[in-house]
Amino acid sequence: MHIRFIRTLLFGFILLSISAASFAQINVAIRIGPPALPVYEQPVCPGDGYLWTPGYWGYADDASDYYWVPGTWVMSPEIGFLWTPAYWGWGGDGFVFYDGYWGPNVGFYGGINYGFGYFGVGFEGGRWENGQFFYNRSVSNVNMSNSRNVYDTPVRNNNESRVSYNGGDGGVNARPTAGEEAAGRERHIAPVAAQTQHAQAARANPQQRASANMGKPGVAATPRPGDFNDRSAVPAKQAGGPYTPANRGANPGRPDNNSAQASAAVHPHDLPPLTRSAPNTGNAKLDKKYQKQQDKQIAQQQGERDKLQQTQDQEHVKLDKQKANDAQRQQVEQKHQQQTNQLQQSHQAQQQQLQARQQPASRDTERR
Numbered sequence: 001m002h003i004r005f006i007r008t009l010l011f012g013f014i015l016l017s018i019s020a021a022s023f024a025q026i027n028v029a030i031r032i033g034p035p036a037l038p039v040y041e042q043p044v045c046p047g048d049g050y051l052w053t054p055g056y057w058g059y060a061d062d063a064s065d066y067y068w069v070p071g072t073w074v075m076s077p078e079i080g081f082l083w084t085p086a087y088w089g090w091g092g093d094g095f096v097f098y099d100g101y102w103g104p105n106v107g108f109y110g111g112i113n114y115g116f117g118y119f120g121v122g123f124e125g126g127r128w129e130n131g132q133f134f135y136n137r138s139v140s141n142v143n144m145s146n147s148r149n150v151y152d153t154p155v156r157n158n159n160e161s162r163v164s165y166n167g168g169d170g171g172v173n174a175r176p177t178a179g180e181e182a183a184g185r186e187r188h189i190a191p192v193a194a195q196t197q198h199a200q201a202a203r204a205n206p207q208q209r210a211s212a213n214m215g216k217p218g219v220a221a222t223p224r225p226g227d228f229n230d231r232s233a234v235p236a237k238q239a240g241g242p243y244t245p246a247n248r249g250a251n252p253g254r255p256d257n258n259s260a261q262a263s264a265a266v267h268p269h270d271l272p273p274l275t276r277s278a279p280n281t282g283n284a285k286l287d288k289k290y291q292k293q294q295d296k297q298i299a300q301q302q303g304e305r306d307k308l309q310q311t312q313d314q315e316h317v318k319l320d321k322q323k324a325n326d327a328q329r330q331q332v333e334q335k336h337q338q339q340t341n342q343l344q345q346s347h348q349a350q351q352q353q354l355q356a357r358q359q360p361a362s363r364d365t366e367r368r
Helices: 002-017 178-184 193-204 255-264 284-322 326-367
Strands: 050-053 056-060 065-069 071-075 082-084 087-090 095-098 101-103 126-129 132-136
Touching: 050 082, 056 193, 065 193, 071 193, 284 326
Parallel strands: none
Antiparallel strands: 050 071, 056 065, 082 101, 087 095, 126 132
């Protein structure tokens, strides 16, 4: 009993020592970041007291896939509280998800430009005054017949990036300001039940998964949480960028991850690095010969990867010059993924053939 009591105290101490700003939820080590933020319109605010919570990409461990949680209007749990959106950030060996929260001030949300007042820092879509929330009509879609609590302050959004994560390769380069750090230390309220149910409904809907919608969800925003079938639900106009599949089910920290990570690769630079196995036949001369053969094979395969990557990069430049639409870009990315997978399969077959040629020599050496 005494030991159990001490463990309970230690566990409680650890929980208290974690910053309330984080709410980090690390499910699996995901090397490939979430898709770009889709382009969509904000549905009309359903009434006074509703605050906008932008959409974001969640990750389902069981499906090994990202899924889109639609943006929606939510009632604030307390007067004076604002919403700090969730975001993804690079954790050093994988992407980490930081859940959103309610608080008296908006904290750090990765510098992500979610739009509609959330342009990377703070919130410019509305403010609290004398216990009532007033909406900035320049960035919030408010029906004047439903609300008189409005004002109009033009906001210039100079950042049109659709990147959905902080840090890592290609992520937003932003760090918390002093004010955001202070907001992170304030009292917070976790997402309310309506938000949790809303996210669960998105996760359970196969059409919300990135592999199904290619980064362009059919339900991008809803007027209220869970209103996926509402006529006012808003589909995405287009994906925010070329779709890159997540490393489906892969754990990059495990050595058996290469095949899973390769199957998700779209371009050669997404593939796991080429590695050389350590031969141990018991014959130093044979081992040295085997290593040279591997080195030659790896050099050749790396050259083929680089050549294919160069060709695909040229096609990306061509698409940009032609101002290709989303459907054209997705078609090219699907072709790139097929090319990359075919190249990887060919290289794996070559590696297996090399190993097979060495095995008889190894057994003969052992007999001697």
